[in-house]
Amino acid sequence: MKQYYYFFTNGKLRRKDRSLFFLFGEQENSEPDESQFPLENSLVIKSQTDVNQNSSEDDSDKNNKMHIPIETVESIFCFSEITFTRAVLSFLGKLNVPVFIYDYYGNYCGTYYPKCEVISGERLLNQVRHHLDAKLRLEIAREVVCASIKNMDSTLTYYENREIELKSEIEQIKKMYEDAESSTGIKRLMGAEGYARHNYYDAWKKILADKNFDGRNSNPPLDPINAIISFLYSLLYNICTNECYRIGLNPAISYVHELGENRNSLALDIADIFKPIISDRVAFSLLNKGQINEAEHTRSEAGGVYLNETGIKIVARKFDEKLRSTFYHRELKRHISHRQLIQHEVYKLLAHISGEKPLKCFRAWW
Amino acid sequence: MKQYYYFFTNGKLRRKDRSLFFLFGEQENSEPDESQFPLENSLVIKSQTDVNQNSSEDDSDKNNKMHIPIETVESIFCFSEITFTRAVLSFLGKLNVPVFIYDYYGNYCGTYYPKCEVISGERLLNQVRHHLDAKLRLEIAREVVCASIKNMDSTLTYYENREIELKSEIEQIKKMYEDAESSTGIKRLMGAEGYARHNYYDAWKKILADKNFDGRNSNPPLDPINAIISFLYSLLYNICTNECYRIGLNPAISYVHELGENRNSLALDIADIFKPIISDRVAFSLLNKGQINEAEHTRSEAGGVYLNETGIKIVARKFDEKLRSTFYHRELKRHISHRQLIQHEVYKLLAHISGEKPLKCFRAWW
Missing domain, CATH: 1.20.120.920 (CRISPR-associated endonuclease Cas1, C-terminal domain)
Incomplete structure (x- = not known):
């Protein structure tokens, strides 16, 4: 069964070919913003395991880059200061993955809905x-x-x-x-x-x-x-x-x-x-x-x-x-x-x- | 009347307090991607005027940063490699601004819909x-x-x-x-x-x-x-x-x-x-x-x-x-x-x- 992905850590979602990556905490610091959470102890909840930003599991690497197996993603809940590129959004759109956006207070603000979902x-x-x-x-x-x-x-x-x-x-x-x-x-x-x-x-x-x-x-x-x-x-x-x-x-x-x-x-x-x-x-x-x-x-x-x-x-x-x-x-x-x-x-x-x-x-x- | 904003240039949409900014061409180059358009001559179509990346109009500054008066934005069409932060998406959500995402080929992929729009x-x-x-x-x-x-x-x-x-x-x-x-x-x-x-x-x-x-x-x-x-x-x-x-x-x-x-x-x-x-x-x-x-x-x-x-x-x-x-x-x-x-x-x-x-x-x- 596909998993919900909850993002609590600041970072960037990036696409490379047919893969999705999360780059931990690379939010630029030049623009301090009320929505930037502290990076320490921030986590992505992912399936049964919590992948810490310093984790060295199979799907992370030394560069704080986590591979997200796209076939496991049901939908994404975004609670932290994450940047989405157009390439990522169009990729998620094609794979029918909705993204739910929450604000700094945890209020739900809006959803990115893929185009293709068929409603009979x-x-x-x-x-x-x-x-x-x-x-x-x-x-x-x-x-x-x-x-x-x-x-x-x-x-x-x-x-x-x-x-x-x-x-x-x-x-x-x-x-x-x-x-x-x-x-x-x-x-x-x-x-x-x-x-x-x-x-x-x-x-x-x-x-x-x-x-x-x-x-x-x-x-x-x-x-x-x-x-x-x-x-x-x-x-x-x-x-x-x-x-x-x-x-x-x-x-x-x-x-x-x-x-x-x-x-x-x-x-x-x-x-x-x-x-x-x-x-x-x-x-x-x-x-x-x-x-x-x-x-x-x-x-x-x-x-x-x-x-x-x-x-x-x-x-x-x-x-x-x-x-x-x-x-x-x-x-x-x-x-x-x-x-x-x-x-x-x-x-x-x-x-x-x-x-x-x-x-x-x-x-x-x- | 509010305007459609069409983005053709790579860059970042950023929020600062109650304002929206577009930072031209600051897409990181470390991750070349099929979706990165060349920056030269790239433009944002905005109302009756095209704001060039080197423009020095009132609403641009020397740092290639363009202020987008949020009260003029009807909706956003994204054709280029733009990054959206969570802060921007939640801000657009609160202001009821939808964002239409197109892929590299100009195919429509999905829409970010604000939460609050009332349907009677x-x-x-x-x-x-x-x-x-x-x-x-x-x-x-x-x-x-x-x-x-x-x-x-x-x-x-x-x-x-x-x-x-x-x-x-x-x-x-x-x-x-x-x-x-x-x-x-x-x-x-x-x-x-x-x-x-x-x-x-x-x-x-x-x-x-x-x-x-x-x-x-x-x-x-x-x-x-x-x-x-x-x-x-x-x-x-x-x-x-x-x-x-x-x-x-x-x-x-x-x-x-x-x-x-x-x-x-x-x-x-x-x-x-x-x-x-x-x-x-x-x-x-x-x-x-x-x-x-x-x-x-x-x-x-x-x-x-x-x-x-x-x-x-x-x-x-x-x-x-x-x-x-x-x-x-x-x-x-x-x-x-x-x-x-x-x-x-x-x-x-x-x-x-x-x-x-x-x-x-x-x-x-x-």
């Missing part, structure tokens, strides 16, 4: 038909929202089993699940989802009792924990966008979210299913194990609170570990990674709108 | 409704195809008035116009359009009598004239994509072309209207005035014939001049540029699908 016309029409037809749309939206609420429930139950008193929040969430299950319109469904989510974040105050968390906020996040959550959600969102794009679903045609709220609102639909069991679990794990320090790894700037360069690196690496970690899938009867879980979900959505198999979204049992 | 959900639904409903779709498609055929007619008539015998081709095209006007299905319509276009390119053999033109071919173009046409069409296509994107029309939902034939098939629909009166006129003008030399400005490579670096520059500059050139618009009763003409057409399409005003596509009278 029939597939797009099926997607749109299921949006336009209120009954068909509700079927999908209800299934997505129910799975999303059930996964909030699972995450809270996990912590309740660890002696945190979350009974009332879980009860409310279960009620909202029933409400969602029986709802006959999108608005009612969204209401149930919103109320469940409200209770869910309320429970976080108890799970993160020794932390300073006073509820969810965003755009911009106003405290360190919300900065971590926002960043994790934007990573998940781009992974979902990428998987839609790969399978040939138009990420702009959604079922729960309204169209145009966001360009890729289908990715938001799918991300909602996985927030509680992927992003949020990563956040809890980082915070409760003290792997991230709210004060040390964030900064207040431009009216919000953001992860700093080290914070971005810590969170993105942990997120990638989570995506790569595997579990035994009861229905598939085999071990799959969390990334494959997302891919499988996108595939199930495609099978549903193609009339092959009714959608049954993933509900965590742990 | 209602607008998208209107677009899709007009695609799904056969009657609504035919109405738009017929109008687009008729305008496209009429514009082929106008271009040939222009040359017939200049003593080139094109009577039979024009007659066939007029017949196909009537056929298209009365057609009751997309297939019949496409047939009329295809046959008209066939006759249209046949007429080119006479218009370009002293040239070596033996009909249209593409993907890849097999001779110098087809290389010029293909490149002009891809420029027009990206301009149309850009204008759809700006007005909030999804360029993937088309009416003449099938969905998924190409990612931005609506841009293909709109481009067809303007090929005869913009791209093709530029081609004739370049060829008949001897402003481009088929042998000197193209090269045979990779099984096709492509413009070389000088050829790309000549054609793109002429194309941009055409876009900026104005004419008196009879209905609008004022002078507008050809670029505004395209924008107006995209706007008319929006007004049509919004139910504001029935579509009447542009038919040239010259």
Whole structure:
């Protein structure tokens, strides 16, 4: 399976014939810029191995030049001050590799999309038909929202089993699940989802009792924990966008979210299913194990609170570990990674709108 | 009005605070690459003025550094070996400036799309409704195809008035116009359009009598004239994509072309209207005035014939001049540029699908 490449180190991506290289830390210093991260300890997360800039692995050489086997690249996430040449962008375009660009604060800014990706016309029409037809749309939206609420429930139950008193929040969430299950319109469904989510974040105050968390906020996040959550959600969102794009679903045609709220609102639909069991679990794990320090790894700037360069690196690496970690899938009867879980979900959505198999979204049992 | 920026010179785009700079020809030479164009005489086409690398205009300085007033940038076309930093891409993302990347051969490879552009959900639904409903779709498609055929007619008539015998081709095209006007299905319509276009390119053999033109071919173009046409069409296509994107029309939902034939098939629909009166006129003008030399400005490579670096520059500059050139618009009763003409057409399409005003596509009278 191809890998996501996350770049945290400054440097240059260069093409030579049919190969891609990364030149570490050759960013010119003549033009200091707010976006230049310190070079020390900067890393590229690559597959299962972290290649340090001083590494002397097979695919690096003494000149701090790393060969990137292009056939292993699924897409590129750019968090550091990297320069792309036109030759590299046209090469990535031909190989269908999208590049997601994040700014200094870890905000997602834009994507380089290759030209050639084929979107089947029939597939797009099926997607749109299921949006336009209120009954068909509700079927999908209800299934997505129910799975999303059930996964909030699972995450809270996990912590309740660890002696945190979350009974009332879980009860409310279960009620909202029933409400969602029986709802006959999108608005009612969204209401149930919103109320469940409200209770869910309320429970976080108890799970993160020794932390300073006073509820969810965003755009911009106003405290360190919300900065971590926002960043994790934007990573998940781009992974979902990428998987839609790969399978040939138009990420702009959604079922729960309204169209145009966001360009890729289908990715938001799918991300909602996985927030509680992927992003949020990563956040809890980082915070409760003290792997991230709210004060040390964030900064207040431009009216919000953001992860700093080290914070971005810590969170993105942990997120990638989570995506790569595997579990035994009861229905598939085999071990799959969390990334494959997302891919499988996108595939199930495609099978549903193609009339092959009714959608049954993933509900965590742990 | 904001300008398209076309980059033909090697160099670096850099951001400093809220400003954008272009550093001429600072591409490192340590890594020679097929995509590095010679620096001499390389230019950036910018608004009405060409800023030479040795220019000492206000917005350049002695260090070969050109300031690019970001508020004037509509979008960027990259034809040369330019490096983009992450800081530049995130800056362009925030300012909603797309970047179109072309390879060494002048082939379009991919686009950097900013995150934030808002697509109205209602607008998208209107677009899709007009695609799904056969009657609504035919109405738009017929109008687009008729305008496209009429514009082929106008271009040939222009040359017939200049003593080139094109009577039979024009007659066939007029017949196909009537056929298209009365057609009751997309297939019949496409047939009329295809046959008209066939006759249209046949007429080119006479218009370009002293040239070596033996009909249209593409993907890849097999001779110098087809290389010029293909490149002009891809420029027009990206301009149309850009204008759809700006007005909030999804360029993937088309009416003449099938969905998924190409990612931005609506841009293909709109481009067809303007090929005869913009791209093709530029081609004739370049060829008949001897402003481009088929042998000197193209090269045979990779099984096709492509413009070389000088050829790309000549054609793109002429194309941009055409876009900026104005004419008196009879209905609008004022002078507008050809670029505004395209924008107006995209706007008319929006007004049509919004139910504001029935579509009447542009038919040239010259």
